[in-house]
Amino acid sequence: MRIGVVTFPGSLDDSSALRAIRLAGGEAVPLFHASDDLKEVQAVVLPGGFSYGDYLRCGAISRFAPIMESIIVAAEHGFPVLGICNGFQILTESHLLPGALIRNQDLHFICTDQPVTVENTNTPWTRGYTQGQRIVIPIKNGEGSYQASAETLAELEGEGRVVLRYADKNPNGSQNNIAGITNARGNVVGVMPHPEQAIESLTGPSEDGLIFFSSILQSLVAR
Amino acid sequence: MALDTVSVAQSTPDNKQPWRELGLKEDEYQSIREILGRRPTSSELAMYSVMWSEHCSYKSSKIHLKQFGEKAVKSDALLVGIGENAGVVDIGQGYAITFKIESHNHPSFVEPYQGAATGVGGIVRDILTMGARPIAVMDPLRFGLADAPDTRRVLPGIVAGVGGYGNCLGLPNIGGEVVFDETYAGNPLVNALCVGVMKHSDIKLATAHGTGNLVVLFGAKTGGDGIGGVSVLASETFADGKSAKRPAVQVGDPFAEKVLIECSLEIFAEDLVVGIQDLGGAGLSCATSELASGGSGGMDIQLEKVPLRDPSLSPEEILMSESQERMCAIIEPSKLARFMQICKKWDVTATVIGEVTSGDRLNITWNGELIVDVPPRTVAHDGPVYNRPMARPAYLDGLTPISIPLPQTPAEIKDAILKLVASPNIADKSWVTDQYDRYVRGDSVLSQPEDSGMIRIDEQSHLGVAISTDANARWSYLDPYEGVKLALLESCRNIAVGGAKPLAITNCLNFGSPEDPGVMWQFAETVRGLADIALEMGLPVTGGNVSFYNQTGSVAILPTPVIGVLGVIQDVRTRTKVGLPKAGLDIYQLGTTDANFSGSEWAYLHGQIGDSAPRADVDHETRLVNLLLEGQPLFESAHDLSDGGFAAAITEVTLKHNIGATIEFVGDIAAELFAQTPGRAIISLEPHNAAALKALAEKHGIAINRLGQSGGDVLTINGAHIPLDELRKAHTETLPKLFG
Numbered sequence: 001m002r003i004g005v006v007t008f009p010g011s012l013d014d015s016s017a018l019r020a021i022r023l024a025g026g027e028a029v030p031l032f033h034a035s036d037d038l039k040e041v042q043a044v045v046l047p048g049g050f051s052y053g054d055y056l057r058c059g060a061i062s063r064f065a066p067i068m069e070s071i072i073v074a075a076e077h078g079f080p081v082l083g084i085c086n087g088f089q090i091l092t093e094s095h096l097l098p099g100a101l102i103r104n105q106d107l108h109f110i111c112t113d114q115p116v117t118v119e120n121t122n123t124p125w126t127r128g129y130t131q132g133q134r135i136v137i138p139i140k141n142g143e144g145s146y147q148a149s150a151e152t153l154a155e156l157e158g159e160g161r162v163v164l165r166y167a168d169k170n171p172n173g174s175q176n177n178i179a180g181i182t183n184a185r186g187n188v189v190g191v192m193p194h195p196e197q198a199i200e201s202l203t204g205p206s207e208d209g210l211i212f213f214s215s216i217l218q219s220l221v222a223r
Numbered sequence: 224m225a226l227d228t229v230s231v232a233q234s235t236p237d238n239k240q241p242w243r244e245l246g247l248k249e250d251e252y253q254s255i256r257e258i259l260g261r262r263p264t265s266s267e268l269a270m271y272s273v274m275w276s277e278h279c280s281y282k283s284s285k286i287h288l289k290q291f292g293e294k295a296v297k298s299d300a301l302l303v304g305i306g307e308n309a310g311v312v313d314i315g316q317g318y319a320i321t322f323k324i325e326s327h328n329h330p331s332f333v334e335p336y337q338g339a340a341t342g343v344g345g346i347v348r349d350i351l352t353m354g355a356r357p358i359a360v361m362d363p364l365r366f367g368l369a370d371a372p373d374t375r376r377v378l379p380g381i382v383a384g385v386g387g388y389g390n391c392l393g394l395p396n397i398g399g400e401v402v403f404d405e406t407y408a409g410n411p412l413v414n415a416l417c418v419g420v421m422k423h424s425d426i427k428l429a430t431a432h433g434t435g436n437l438v439v440l441f442g443a444k445t446g447g448d449g450i451g452g453v454s455v456l457a458s459e460t461f462a463d464g465k466s467a468k469r470p471a472v473q474v475g476d477p478f479a480e481k482v483l484i485e486c487s488l489e490i491f492a493e494d495l496v497v498g499i500q501d502l503g504g505a506g507l508s509c510a511t512s513e514l515a516s517g518g519s520g521g522m523d524i525q526l527e528k529v530p531l532r533d534p535s536l537s538p539e540e541i542l543m544s545e546s547q548e549r550m551c552a553i554i555e556p557s558k559l560a561r562f563m564q565i566c567k568k569w570d571v572t573a574t575v576i577g578e579v580t581s582g583d584r585l586n587i588t589w590n591g592e593l594i595v596d597v598p599p600r601t602v603a604h605d606g607p608v609y610n611r612p613m614a615r616p617a618y619l620d621g622l623t624p625i626s627i628p629l630p631q632t633p634a635e636i637k638d639a640i641l642k643l644v645a646s647p648n649i650a651d652k653s654w655v656t657d658q659y660d661r662y663v664r665g666d667s668v669l670s671q672p673e674d675s676g677m678i679r680i681d682e683q684s685h686l687g688v689a690i691s692t693d694a695n696a697r698w699s700y701l702d703p704y705e706g707v708k709l710a711l712l713e714s715c716r717n718i719a720v721g722g723a724k725p726l727a728i729t730n731c732l733n734f735g736s737p738e739d740p741g742v743m744w745q746f747a748e749t750v751r752g753l754a755d756i757a758l759e760m761g762l763p764v765t766g767g768n769v770s771f772y773n774q775t776g777s778v779a780i781l782p783t784p785v786i787g788v789l790g791v792i793q794d795v796r797t798r799t800k801v802g803l804p805k806a807g808l809d810i811y812q813l814g815t816t817d818a819n820f821s822g823s824e825w826a827y828l829h830g831q832i833g834d835s836a837p838r839a840d841v842d843h844e845t846r847l848v849n850l851l852l853e854g855q856p857l858f859e860s861a862h863d864l865s866d867g868g869f870a871a872a873i874t875e876v877t878l879k880h881n882i883g884a885t886i887e888f889v890g891d892i893a894a895e896l897f898a899q900t901p902g903r904a905i906i907s908l909e910p911h912n913a914a915a916l917k918a919l920a921e922k923h924g925i926a927i928n929r930l931g932q933s934g935g936d937v938l939t940i941n942g943a944h945i946p947l948d949e950l951r952k953a954h955t956e957t958l959p960k961l962f963g
Contacts (some may be wrong), residue, residue, distance in 0.1 A: 009482050009570065012393030016665035019682075034568075048663075050391045053478025106963075109386050109658045140390070140660045197662040202796060203679065204662065 001220050003213075004031040004041035006071075008062045012049035013084065013196055020196040021045070024213035033065040042220050043080035043124070044071060046087025048140075048194055058101065058143050059089035068094060080124045080216060081188045085141050088180070088190030097183055097190045098156070099148030104141070105173030111140040113205035114193055115167040116179050120160055123182050124219035125189045128211040134167055135208035137193040139179075144192040146174040146181075156181055164191050226538070227265040229593045236262050245272035251607050258601045266587065266594040269539040270602055273505035274512060277771055280606030283737035284769045287747050290754040291764045298763040300726055303426060308349040308501065309419075310765020311426055312727045314791045316686055319426065321353045322418040324363070324692065324731040324787050326770035330473065331413040335380025339413045340388035341449075341475040344547050346417040347392060348501035351484055352550070354427035354491050355419030358664060359678050360389050362399035362415050363692045363731070363785045364655075367408025369647035369961050374403070377411050379962055385415070386658040391477035392484070395667045396659035397676025400692060400785075403647045404827075409775040414731045414768075414785050418690055420680055425491060430498040431518035431553045434581045438511070438522060439559070441566055441573035442483045442502075442549040446532035449473030449506070449545025479548040486569035487550060493565070495558045502549035508542045508602070510551040511577075515585045515599035518553075522599065524577035524587045538589045553579060609737075616741030622701065622834035625820040629893035633943035636892060639825075640945060641953045643897065644874045646828050649867040650957035668795045672875060674717040674863050679795045687795035689723035691788055695866070695899075696781035697822035698836040703748035707784045708756040708839035709901050713865050714788035715760070715844065719851040720861040720904055722798045723790030728757055730767040730786050735779020737771045745782040746771075753784065759841045762788070799855055801862045802879020806934030808859050809910050810884055812869070814847060814903035815926045818894035824867045825897035843902050843925075850923040851904060857912045857919075864903040870896040872905050873938065878951055883935035892941055907933060 003026045005017045014030070021028035029041050033051075038044070052061040062068065068090070075081050075096050083091040091097040104110055115136050118129040129135070148156070153175060156162055164180035180191030195209030225231070232238075242252040245268065255263050255271050263271060277283060291305060302319055303311035309323035327342025343360060350357045362385045367374045389396050394417070431438070490496060498518065500510040507529070515522040526538050536544070554562055559575070566573040580586075585602070587595035630639040643649055652672065661670040668687055669677035675691040693713040699706030715725040732749060735742040746769075757764050773780040792798060803810075820826045821833025851861065864872050877884050888895040908916060913929070920927040938945045 010391070010478050012391075012481075012663050013665075016663070019665055049393065050478060050481070053391065053476065053481075055478070108383075109390055109660075111657050111660050111662065138662050140662060142390075194662065197665060199665075203665055203667055 001026045001217050002029050002041045003216060004029045004038060004044040006031045006033060006044060006046055006067055008033040008051035008065060010049050010051045010053055011047050013194060014047040016196040017045045017047040020199045020210065020213045023199055024210055024217055026213065026217050031067055033062065033067050036066040036070045038070050038074065043216050046081065046083040046090050048085035048087060051086055051090065058086060059093040062090045063093040072096060075188050078185060078187050080219065082125050082212065083190040084194055084196060085192055088192055091188060091190045096188045097181055098152045099146055101143050102145045102147055103143050104145055109142040110171055111138065112171065114139040114171060116164045116193055117167050119165050120163045120182060123163060123186050123189050124216050125212050126163055126215055127219060128215040136206045137195055137198045137209050138205060139171060139193045141192060145172040146178040148175060159184065163189055164193065226589060226592055226594065229264055229596050232262050232264045238262065240268055242268060242272065246276055247272050251275055254607065259597065264594050266538050266542055267597055269543050270508040270512065270595065273508050273543055274602045275606040279505050279509060281769055282607045283609050283611050283771060284746065285608050286610050287750040290750055294754040294758045296758055296761055296763045301763040301765065302423065305764065305766050307428060308352045310729065311353060312765060312789065314686065314688060316681060316684060317422055318680055318686065319421050319423050320418060320688055320789060321350055321355045322416065322690065322787065322789055323349055323729050323766050324414050324416040324785060325768045326731050326733060327413045327415065328410065328733065328770050328773055331381050332377065332409065332411055335377045336384040336387065337474050339381040339384030341473040341547050342413050342415045343385055343388040344475045344477065344480050345503045346415045347394065347480065348503060350417040350419035351487055352427065352499055352501045353419065354425040355421040356488055357394055357417050357419045357484065359397045359676060360394045360415060360417050361397055361676055361690060361692055364399060365402045365404065365407045365412035365783065367403065368405050369403045371408055373408060375962065381411065381413055382655050382658055388475055388477045390660045392481050393663045395661050395663050395670065397661060397667055397670040397678065398691065399671065401652050401655050404696065404781060406778060406780045410773040410780050412733050412773065412783060416690065416692060416787055427491065427496065427499050429500040429513055429517050431514040431522055431579045432497055433555065433579055434520055435556065436497055436579040437554045437556055437559060437575050438524060438577040439552045439554050439562065439573055440529060440549060440576045441552065441571055443476065443479045443546060444530040444532040444572060445541055445544050446546045447536055447540060447544065450540055450543045473545045473547050475547045482569045482571060483548050483550065486566055486571045489565050490562060493561065495562045496552045496554055498553040500551050502551060504545060506543060506545045512585055512599045512602040514551060514553060516603035518579065521580040521582035521584045522577060523580050526587050527590050528574055528576045530572055530574055538594055611737050611743045612740045613744040613747055614740040615744050625826050625831050625833040627826065627829045627831065631892065633941065636940060636943040637945050640870045640896065643825055643828060643867055643870050644950065645953040645957050646824065647957055648824055649871045651955040652958065653955065654958035654962060668798055669721055673721065673801050675721045675723065677721055677723065677792065677795060677798055685794040685796055687792045689718045689721050689790040689792060691717035692785055693717065694783050694785045695822060696783040697827065697832055699749065699782040699784060701822055701832065702836040703745045703782050704752040705836045705839050707749045707752040707786065709837065710784060710786040711753065711756050711788065712839055712844045712901055713863065714786050715848055716863045716904065718788050718790035719848040720799065720863050722852065722855045723792040724852055725762060725788050725790045725848065727789045728762050728764045728786065730764065730784060731770065732767065733770045733773055733780060733783040733785065735774035739779065742779050749782060749784045756839065756841065797855055799858045799861045801860060801875055803860050803876050803882040803884065803907055803933045804880060806882060808907040808933040809913060810886065810905065810907050810930050810933060811916065812903060812905050812928045812930055813850065813925055816895050816898050816903065817900045818891055818898060819900065820898055823897060823899040837901055840902060846923045847902055847904065847925055850919055850925050854916065854919050857908050857915055859907045859909065861904060861906045864905060865899060868897045868899050874950055874954055876905060877938050877947060878954060881936065881947055882933050883937045883947055884931055884933050885939045886931040888930065888941055
């Protein structure tokens with residue numbers, strides 16, 4: 001199972017995403033933003049970081065990278081895509097996911113071990129969790145507050161497309177405590193918390209995040 | 224203004240020059256004239272003024288720092304020592320670690336966000352320049368009183384700057400310090416440490432060898448920011464009525480640095496450079512003169528080829544600019560094409576600006592006209608050296624013993640503990656550290672608030688390194704010779720409680736004005752103490768940084784030598800953490816307590832400092848470190864006892880996983896709780912391991928004392944009951960309340 005991880009200029013969690021795929025048992029394939037070649041990967045992760053220094057808006061410039069043209073076309077045909085943090089921001093800028101991520105309510109960068117609940121286990125990235133499962137995954141971002149129109153929120157909630165929700169305390173002012181969502185088809189998922197930083201108890205707050213990566217491998221086998 | 228060329232300088236020897244405005248003293252200006260046999264051109268004057276500044280030339284400290292050479296430890300681990308951009312040590316398995324601390328104090332007072340941000344950027348480039356991948360940062364910070372209005376301006380900006388830059392580079396921030404004291408008002412200390420890893424064969428040095436090799440400037444374009452940062456800002460005290468000097472602060476772009484790191488590492492991996500130097504303090508003046516001085520020949524530079532952000536910059540300004548995110552490499556002509564290809568891949572601007580020559584001069588031209596013609600060594604290394612007057616300061620004769628009513632009853636004990644753990648210096652620092660990414664790169668084994676930061680180096684072998692930075696400036700104030708020794712011993716202890724073995728030292732020596740004989744004495748005593756203890760401990764000093772002029776008017780900061788110790792751990796999976804993991808564990812103190820409150824946080828809380836620092840007992844501390852290392856398999860948790868004494872430590876130990884403890888002291892309760900006697904630690908273990916601990920303690924000659932057991936949701940000490948919720952509230956509310 002070949003899973004790609006895209007490195008944009010300023011990507012930071014690309015190496016951790018590659019490691020997470022390896023630990024889950026997949027073949028991790030580095031992809032570079034400047035090429036439109038997906039190297040026959042079967043799914044792709046857009047990792048966290050500050051691509052292009054967050055200039056203009058987070059994710060706004062990366063959205064135009066050659067690799068994104070290939071990913072956008074593939075995603076529209078059901079290709080699995082996971083955007084983590086800056087990757088989520090790139091997905092909203094690409095209009096693969098609705099809404100936008102704005103600055104955290106208290107205007108600070110926040111790095112903390114965040115409890116979240118898994119609300120949708122039907123996506124290829126979350127099928128290994130149980131519905132309503134509470135997991136602890138780090139958040140680390142300055143612009144993680146999810147905002148969307150009332151209409152979009154109603155649609156997301158109505159169709160069960162909220163994937164992760166902040167438990168206990170809302171850290172950043174996200175509407176409806178939203179920490180992650182999926183598209184109507186369910187193949188594109190964006191999350192602000194970093195599952196790739198919760199894959200070993202030695203270096204993370206838990207190993208809860210690894211299931212994102214084992215889930216996609218199981219999904220690909222099941223196809 | 225007409226170009227001031229070498230020939231113009233020769234024909235107009237009596238032209239008045241602004242040497243004083245550039246921070247030079249009259250005799251320094253005269254020696255430049257003697258070296259050159261004429262008056263310097265304005266460009267030469269600009270170069271000498273920045274390179275001969277206190278910050279770059281170490282002119283007041285050099286005479287003392289040479290002790291690190293004279294008392295040098297013979298260490299096989301040391302691969303590159305003092306004098307290069309950063310020291311390099313061998314940690315085994317073919318890996319080498321480079322690490323260093325630098326100060327960015329003055330810029331951070333003038334413009335907190337940019338000052339702190341570029342402080343991180345500068346130290347990261349130093350590490351990169353050695354050929355290493357930067358893997359983590361730490362930030363020892365010091366501020367004026369927590370509730371002072373200016374601290375509210377300075378602290379949030381500095382914290383956001385450290386985070387904004389480091390987070391964007393993808394470097395985990397794994398530790399540091401936040402300390403408040405009134406002497407840092409107007410002189411906040413922003414020290415930044417970076418650690419990097421490489422294979423032995425990848426070490427790069429700042430030398431320009433090989434006639435005909437090309438000098439390539441790559442990275443950001445040069446702008447008008449940071450002009451004279453080292454000479455005007457870092458080498459003068461702040462005085463009322465002077466302008467804010469904001470143009471002298473550099474402006475950082477972490478994204479540019481992130482791509483510069485990836486680009487440089489790819490260039491290093493293909494072995495495309497002969498020598499490399501980053502552009503930090505003193506910018507191009509420093510990089511060109513140091514590269515040429517470190518090499519065998521001379522260098523020709525065509526300054527007009529430097530890519531500019533602001534086309535109106537004069538040659539003098541280009542030479543002095545401290546624009547960030549720039550590097551200078553020496554490259555063989557045959558490798559240029561590949562070098563340029565990699566730069567293009569990362570969208571990094573790279574320009575050939577000159578070449579290495581067979582001569583012995585650094586020649587710089589501006590559109591074909593010679594504006595600099597100097598022996599590079601005279602700029603880079605042969606700056607002035609001062610043996611400044613020193614005198615033991617008078618305040619040392621006016622010190623008085625601590626006199627504070629001691630808590631005795633349970634109610635008094637509870638009240639005293641809650642007050643101490645809520646005081647800004649002891650309070651929980653999450654408000655600060657939660658603004659830093661501690662997870663990125665996925666190798667952070669320990670990070671704040673653990674005693675040290677620990678990073679996994681090899682995923683297969685589990686080899687790792689730990690780093691701690693420490694200072695107790697009040698002990699240094701009471702006795703600078705002992706103070707720095709105690710800081711080093713504390714750092715070693717912090718490394719060892721986590722399970723790593725101390726290996727090497729770096730330092731950042733922050734002091735007031737060297738022109739004050741009392742300050743100079745504090746500095747000299749500190750260097751003597753550090754050189755002595757490094758030798759006694761057998762740990763090499765791999766490099767360091769001196770920051771003088773941290774002084775407003777006649778008020779100097781407390782002498783603040785920040786010591787960083789690097790340790791190695793063979794298997795990071797065996798590391799020990801601070802917090803009690805469960806109920807039913809026995810809690811022990813290792814080492815005994817003296818009733819000396821001098822320099823303690825508890826005394827500070829009562830407005831007192833006392834009269835004598837503890838003596839550094841190297842023999843005891845070495846035995847304790849050995850006990851801590853050998854006892855690791857027994858320990859369920861381990862924590863160093865230092866700032867705030869036992870009271871602060873047990874608070875952190877219990878709150879971590881919300882596991883209470885019942886503690887009973889037999890001796891002087893106030894001393895047991897609040898004295899900061901060095902050479903102690905608190906550990907927990909399963910009761911069935913008690914005999915093994917006792918045997919180990921006897922073997923290493925360390926007194927141990929069983930204090931009680933873990934469990935419940937209350938901290939009970941000699942009958943004083945403190946529910947953990949109440950303790951947590953006191954410990955965690957202070958900083959959010961002060962800084963929002």
